[in-house]
Amino acid sequence: MNCYFDVLLKLANKAYKRNEVPVGAIVVFNNKIIAKAYNKRTRNHDITSHAEIIAIKKAAKKIGDWRLNDCDIYVNLEPCSMCKEVIKQSRIANVYYLIDKYNYKKEYAKTNFKKVSEKDYSFQQKKYRELLSKFFKLKCKR
Numbered sequence: 001m002n003c004y005f006d007v008l009l010k011l012a013n014k015a016y017k018r019n020e021v022p023v024g025a026i027v028v029f030n031n032k033i034i035a036k037a038y039n040k041r042t043r044n045h046d047i048t049s050h051a052e053i054i055a056i057k058k059a060a061k062k063i064g065d066w067r068l069n070d071c072d073i074y075v076n077l078e079p080c081s082m083c084k085e086v087i088k089q090s091r092i093a094n095v096y097y098l099i100d101k102y103n104y105k106k107e108y109a110k111t112n113f114k115k116v117s118e119k120d121y122s123f124q125q126k127k128y129r130e131l132l133s134k135f136f137k138l139k140c141k142r
Contacts, residue, residue: 025051027059035059052083
């Protein structure tokens with residue numbers, strides 16, 4: 001496991017040298033690194049270009065499935081809420097990180113989420129529920 005954290009430090013240094021938040025992430029399957037990445041949000045002009053998400057995408061491509069059930073992810077810094085959700089959705093088994101997020105780091109909460117009125121959109125809501133139900137009944141028999 002120590003060698004994983006050495007790799008993470010190298011990835012974090014790469015990010016730092018490129019003026020990115022110095023975070024690296026690796027995905028491990030059967031004790032072998034199958035994907036590694038560092039933050040590229042500024043370089044890519046992409047809010048989702050966090051190290052964890054890039055590494056997960058690479059691992060999914062390598063395995064040929066978005067489900068990473070038997071994989072672990074190692075990260076320098078505790079993942080943000082976006083990355084935590086992606087990690088959960090990808091079904092990664094374990095997350096190992098070195099340090100907690102800084103207390104002073106603000107989570108941005110300026111976005112308002114508003115459910116539309118059922119009275120105004122009941123037909124569309126009904127149709128969409130039917131579509132979702134049909135999809136999961138037909139496609140997801142796991």
